[in-house]
Amino acid sequence: MKRREFIAGLGGAAAWPLVARAQQPERMRRVFFLHALAANDPETQGRILAFQQALEALAWIENRNIQIEHRFAAGNFDLMRAHSAELVALAPDVAVASSSSVIRAIRQATANIPIVFNLVNDPVGQGFVAGLAHPGGNITGFTFMDPPIVGKWQEMLKEIAPSIRRTTLMFNPYTVPYYPKWLHELAVPATAKPSEMPVHDEVEIEAATKAFAREPGGGLIVAGDPFTNAHRRLIMKVAEQHRLPAIYNFRQFVIEGGLISYGPDSFDVVRRSASYVDRILKGTSPADLPVQAPTKYELVINLHAAKALGLDVPQMLLVRADEVIE
Numbered sequence: 001m002k003r004r005e006f007i008a009g010l011g012g013a014a015a016w017p018l019v020a021r022a023q024q025p026e027r028m029r030r031v032f033f034l035h036a037l038a039a040n041d042p043e044t045q046g047r048i049l050a051f052q053q054a055l056e057a058l059a060w061i062e063n064r065n066i067q068i069e070h071r072f073a074a075g076n077f078d079l080m081r082a083h084s085a086e087l088v089a090l091a092p093d094v095a096v097a098s099s100s101s102v103i104r105a106i107r108q109a110t111a112n113i114p115i116v117f118n119l120v121n122d123p124v125g126q127g128f129v130a131g132l133a134h135p136g137g138n139i140t141g142f143t144f145m146d147p148p149i150v151g152k153w154q155e156m157l158k159e160i161a162p163s164i165r166r167t168t169l170m171f172n173p174y175t176v177p178y179y180p181k182w183l184h185e186l187a188v189p190a191t192a193k194p195s196e197m198p199v200h201d202e203v204e205i206e207a208a209t210k211a212f213a214r215e216p217g218g219g220l221i222v223a224g225d226p227f228t229n230a231h232r233r234l235i236m237k238v239a240e241q242h243r244l245p246a247i248y249n250f251r252q253f254v255i256e257g258g259l260i261s262y263g264p265d266s267f268d269v270v271r272r273s274a275s276y277v278d279r280i281l282k283g284t285s286p287a288d289l290p291v292q293a294p295t296k297y298e299l300v301i302n303l304h305a306a307k308a309l310g311l312d313v314p315q316m317l318l319v320r321a322d323e324v325i326e
Contacts, residue, residue, distance in 0.1 A: 026065040029281050032092040034083050034106060036099035036119075036226035038074035043229065043252045043266065047098065050267040054274035060281070075230025077101060077174065084109035094280050096273060097141075099226045101175045103128055107139065114286045117141030118273040119266060122178040123291055132291040140286040142273050143293050144264055145224065145249065150185040153247045154194065156262055157219045160301070161245035161311055165217035170197040170208070170235070172227035182223065205231060206238050213242035220246035222253070224263060232256065245309055254300040254325060259309065264294035298322040 033051070037044045048070065052062065060066040069090060071083040084105040087095055095115045097103040103117045107128065120128065121144055129135035150169075158164050169186060171179050179196070186194035197208045197220075212218055220239055222228050228235060229250060236258050239246040248254065249263030276289055299317075302325045306313050318324060 029066045030092040031068045031094050032087045033070050033096040034102050035072045036102050039072040046267050047270040050271040051274050054271045058278040075226045080105040094277050114280045115139045116273050116276045118270050119144040121145045136287050138286050140289040142269050147181045147185045150182045151188050153221050157247045164219035167219045168195045168197045168212050169221045171223035173198050175225035175227045176223050209238040220244045222248045224249035251300045254302045259305040261300045265296040265298050268296045
């Protein structure tokens with residue numbers, strides 16, 4: 001064989017593995033997403049869609065280069081722990097956790113798998129991260145509620161129902177362990193006297209609401225967490241039965257008949273968390289990704305619910321609303 005032909009042959013042989021590598025499919029990455037609510041909950045479905053669309057915009061296409069394993073706890077703490085154990089067995093590239101109770105369960109199951117949380121309150125106070133700017137460890141994400149918003153709930157509730165002289169915060173102590181900070185914020189405005197309404201199950205929701213409603217001039221503030229969200233239909237039902245003006249921080253409450261809600265856009269928070277999943281899959285450590293706060297808030301008012309309570313919604317409040325349901 002002539003030398004020129006031999007060299008040409010070597011060049012072609014060297015190109016073969018390069019061509020073969022170029023034709024190989026992308027490596028499939030796996031993401032585990034544990035939701036606090038039920039699979040068929042409209043709030044859950046909206047979050048899944050927002051997350052999927054955000055990943056697609058970042059070139060992560062499901063079943064092509066990424067596989068998302070969704071699990072649903074339906075507000076059940078035992079299910080959160082069971083699914084967290086399943087997470088460790090699956091060994092995904094990244095885990096996504098919605099809510100404080102979910103991240104607590106996942107954190108107990110693993111200290112190695114990178115975790116991105118969303119819709120979590122007070123991550124530093126709960127010990128999930130060392131600091132907002134420098135989380136450290138394997139956890140980072142996107143917060144949901146800042147304590148000053150709780151004071152705004154009370155102000156807005158008083159604005160839509162001026163007869164309110166006292167308010168109470170309904171919460172589950174397990175899902176809202178940071179409730180003392182929220183109660184402190186409620187005590188700051190002088191518009192109404194605050195109290196607390198800890199509840200653990202449906203029986204307590206009904207009994208505590210009935211007891212609070214015995215005295216006139218009351219207003220109900222419902223903490224946004226997996227427990228109250230999962231039991232929102234009962235909470236709205238007993239509030240209506242006892243003619244209690246109530247404010248929530250998830251718009252889904254108001255869409256389903258509640259009076260008023262004010263809080264971050266939950267779908268937007270979940271959508272933004274996809275950007276951290278993208279960065280971690282590309283090699284960034286969670287410890288180097290600062291915890292971020294919400295950027296979009298929305299006020300939603302249900303005029304039908306207001307009419308049923310005999311309330312005239314102030315025009316200025318309607319003007320500020322992002323959505324008005326008639």
